[in-house]
Amino acid sequence: GDSVTQMEGPVTLSEEACLTINCTYTATGYPSLFWYVQYPGEGLQLLLKATKADDKGSNKGFEATYRKETTSFHLEKGSVQVSDSAVYFCALIPPSGNQFYFGTGTSLTVIP
Amino acid sequence: DVKVTQSSRYLVKRTGEKVFLECVQDMDHENMFWYRQDPGLGLRLIYFSYDVKMKEKGDIPEGYSVSREKKERFSLILESASTNQTSMYLCASSLGNLVTGPQHFGDGTRLSIL
Numbered sequence: 001g002d003s004v005t006q007m008e009g010p011v012t013l014s015e016e017a018c019l020t021i022n023c024t025y026t027a028t029g030y031p032s033l034f035w036y037v038q039y040p041g042e043g044l045q046l047l048l049k050a051t052k053a054d055d056k057g058s059n060k061g062f063e064a065t066y067r068k069e070t071t072s073f074h075l076e077k078g079s080v081q082v083s084d085s086a087v088y089f090c091a092l093i094p095p096s097g098n099q100f101y102f103g104t105g106t107s108l109t110v111i112p
Numbered sequence: 113d114v115k116v117t118q119s120s121r122y123l124v125k126r127t128g129e130k131v132f133l134e135c136v137q138d139m140d141h142e143n144m145f146w147y148r149q150d151p152g153l154g155l156r157l158i159y160f161s162y163d164v165k166m167k168e169k170g171d172i173p174e175g176y177s178v179s180r181e182k183k184e185r186f187s188l189i190l191e192s193a194s195t196n197q198t199s200m201y202l203c204a205s206s207l208g209n210l211v212t213g214p215q216h217f218g219d220g221t222r223l224s225i226l
Binding site for chain 2: 041042043044045046089099100102103104105
């Protein structure tokens with residue numbers, strides 16, 4: 001069935017370090033792919049999305065490219081800030097578009 | 113801005129009680145969802161609804177029911193609460209097309225069953 005696998009956390013980085021959070025997916029056809037972010041004490045917010053192969057989603061300095069050949073949608077940021085500390089969720093919607101499938105979440109802590 | 117409001121941030125109930133979690137959205141969204149969030153398991157879909165009085169089971173509906181009598185309100189009901197239902201519960205809503213419209217989440221209800 002459809003599923004998302006993302007890297008285990010927690011991840012701890014120093015401010016201005018580079019970030020990559022890996023996400024791979026299993027789906028039939030071409031799903032739409034998403035990254036959500038959950039700041040402490042809050043619900044999830046959409047960070048970025050890509051709806052077809054080779055699309056790049058970007059927002060707040062974060063980027064992710066939809067790679068059909070490797071079934072991946074890795075989240076990257078060149079220089080993280082303390083305010084980026086949060087839990088990040090990769091998610092997909094299959095072509096049937098009936099529900100989201102979320103990864104288990106990756107906790108990121110950025111230290112000054 | 114879309115607002116999804118969950119009635120309680122924290123709730124403590126006893127085993128066997130009937131528990132109601134309420135969610136209201138203010139943007140006339142067709143779709144509403146209930147998830148539970150547990151460490152190491154991510155978000156798991158309990159129930160969702162495409163329209164008033166319509167409901168669909170998600171991945172883990174056992175022990176839960178839902179009610180959607182009005183478009184803006186989606187209630188999650190624990191018929192007889194058990195300790196394994198201690199969790200964070202998240203409500204979300206979205207426009208008709210899930211692909212083009214993101215899900216908007218409430219801040220969550222942290223439920224403890226004693």
